[in-house]
Amino acid sequence: MRFDTVIIGGGLAGMTCGIRLAEAGQHCAIVSQGQSAIHFSSGSFDLLGHLPDGTAVSDPVAGIATLARQCPTHPYAVIGADSCARHAGEAPELLRRAGVPVAGDSRRNHFRITPLGKTKATWLTIDGYLTTEEAGRLPFRRVCIANIEGFLDFYPEFIAEEFNRQDVECRFGNFNHPDLEQIRRNPSEMRSANIARVFDREANLEALSESLRKLSEGCDALIVPAVIGLNRNDSLAYLRSRVDTPIHLLPTLPPSIPGIRAQQALQHRFRALGGEYFLGDSVLRAETEQGRVRRIFTANHGNIPFEAECFVLATGSFFSKGLVATPDRIVEPVFGADTVYAGGRSEWYTLRFFDRQAYQAFGVRTDAGLRVMKSGSALENLYCAGAGLSGFHPVQEECGAGVSLLSALHVAERILKN
Numbered sequence: 065m066r067f068d069t070v071i072i073g074g075g076l077a078g079m080t081c082g083i084r085l086a087e088a089g090q091h092c093a094i095v096s097q098g099q100s101a102i103h104f105s106s107g108s109f110d111l112l113g114h115l116p117d118g119t120a121v122s123d124p125v126a127g128i129a130t131l132a133r134q135c136p137t138h139p140y141a142v143i144g145a146d147s148c149a150r151h152a153g154e155a156p157e158l159l160r161r162a163g164v165p166v167a168g169d170s171r172r173n174h175f176r177i178t179p180l181g182k183t184k185a186t187w188l189t190i191d192g193y194l195t196t197e198e199a200g201r202l203p204f205r206r207v208c209i210a211n212i213e214g215f216l217d218f219y220p221e222f223i224a225e226e227f228n229r230q231d232v233e234c235r236f237g238n239f240n241h242p243d244l245e246q247i248r249r250n251p252s253e254m255r256s257a258n259i260a261r262v263f264d265r266e267a268n269l270e271a272l273s274e275s276l277r278k279l280s281e282g283c284d285a286l287i288v289p290a291v292i293g294l295n296r297n298d299s300l301a302y303l304r305s306r307v308d309t310p311i312h313l314l315p316t317l318p319p320s321i322p323g324i325r326a327q328q329a330l331q332h333r334f335r336a337l338g339g340e341y342f343l344g345d346s347v348l349r350a351e352t353e354q355g356r357v358r359r360i361f362t363a364n365h366g367n368i369p370f371e372a373e374c375f376v377l378a379t380g381s382f383f384s385k386g387l388v389a390t391p392d393r394i395v396e397p398v399f400g401a402d403t404v405y406a407g408g409r410s411e412w413y414t415l416r417f418f419d420r421q422a423y424q425a426f427g428v429r430t431d432a433g434l435r436v437m438k439s440g441s442a443l444e445n446l447y448c449a450g451a452g453l454s455g456f457h458p459v460q461e462e463c464g465a466g467v468s469l470l471s472a473l474h475v476a477e478r479i480l481k482n
């Protein structure tokens with residue numbers, strides 16, 4: 065099989081790169097072995113919340129210029145501040161064209177509310193999710209936090225505790241539906257995706273709107289867990305059209321409905337542009353000649369190779385097995401690419417989970433053009449995008465989705481230019 069570009073990994077980075085290339089007329093394939101981090105996402109995309117030295121960032125584009133001085137190996141520094149600013153303008157448009165309705169401004173972070181009610185700086189948030197322009201200023205004073213009876217992945221009490229600190233009066237309300245009884249029998253089935261399937265049915269959504277209408281009496285707003293709209297786009301609009309009080313969604317613990325929706329929308333967009341998406345297949349090995357990747361081989365296609373002019377490594381970090389830790393090394397399993405890591409294993413992490421962990425910045429070594437290094441030289445036609453890149457701390461710097469989106473657009477731009 066022959067393509068212009070083959071992308072390995074179908075998470076946010078792989079999809080973004082594939083869509084951009086397909087929009088430009090390339091014939092692309094994405095090979096992806098399974099779920100990606102986006103299935104667990106909050107519904108918000110971070111660009112930059114903190115500098116490496118811990119300073120909070122309100123203007124991410126300005127922050128990226130400062131960051132390049134503090135940490136020259138950060139992917140944003142490698143891409144360059146001007147290119148980052150340009151790609152940060154393109155990314156939301158690409159998401160919207162794919163049917164992921166996001167709002168936000170790369171010159172001004174807004175704040176999302178976490179499943180535990182905390183406020184966190186972010187860049188883009190999917191429409192319908194509760195955000196505020198200023199930390200500590202929620203857009204209501206009296207709220208009803210609604211939950212489904214028996215749903216354990218949403219914590220109204222914690223949320224209320226945080227809201228109370230911002231002088232918001234909270235009360236709780238439960239809703240239920242007979243069609244949930246089937247999944248309620250087994251607590252492990254009572255998860256957001258299964259619940260959302262129940263409310264994808266028109267009659268059940270109508271019943272939900274009736275319950276919410278009653279719960280909303282005397283409140284300025286209703287908070288509802290993100291358990292609607294798995295397979296339909298109009299669920300929230302439907303509820304809002306039937307309930308006069310504003311309804312805001314809050315993310316739940318994973319699986320994430322906004323993440324699954326975004327994944328489906330991106331995949332659909334890629335295929336609609338003529339891209340070929342091989343889900344459930346793993347790239348096992350590659351053949352290189354004279355500094356170029358010639359072909360790759362996958363588990364499902366055996367000896368039938370995937371050949372292309374360019375290849376993109378978007379296999380993510382440890383979470384997606386794009387990187388693997390052995391007792392003494394960090395390995396990139398497909399190409400055996402050079403990796404960046406420091407010291408011995410005991411220096412890779414501390415026992416305090418929320419510390420700035422060294423291992424988070426480990427990743428694939430690239431040249432200034434994001435081409436993958438192997439045995440000290442750049443492979444001419446193999447680029448790396450996304451969470452597998454080295455040099456950044458996605459959690460502390462709040463830049464995970466931003467690095468995936470911007471590096472994917474940058475790689476696509478380089479492929480198209482070359």
Ligand SMILES: Cc1cc2nc3c(=O)[nH]c(=O)nc-3n(C[C@H](O)[C@H](O)[C@H](O)COP(=O)(O)OP(=O)(O)OC[C@H]3O[C@@H](n4cnc5c(N)ncnc54)[C@H](O)[C@@H]3O)c2cc1C
Nearest residue numbers: 073075076077097098100101106110347380450451464465
């Ligand atoms: C649990 C979790 C939640 C997060 N939530 C957020 C959030 O809410 N907001 C935010 O800004 N950032 C978040 N992040 C940061 C996250 O890294 C990025 O947002 C982004 O989604 C990463 O995308 P990616 O495509 O680079 O990598 P991944 O999403 O990890 O995708 C890599 C893909 O490659 C595939 N793959 C791996 N090896 C192979 C192979 N050999 N052959 C074929 N396919 C392969 C994997 O199956 C996977 O589909 C989160 C990260 C994690 C781990």
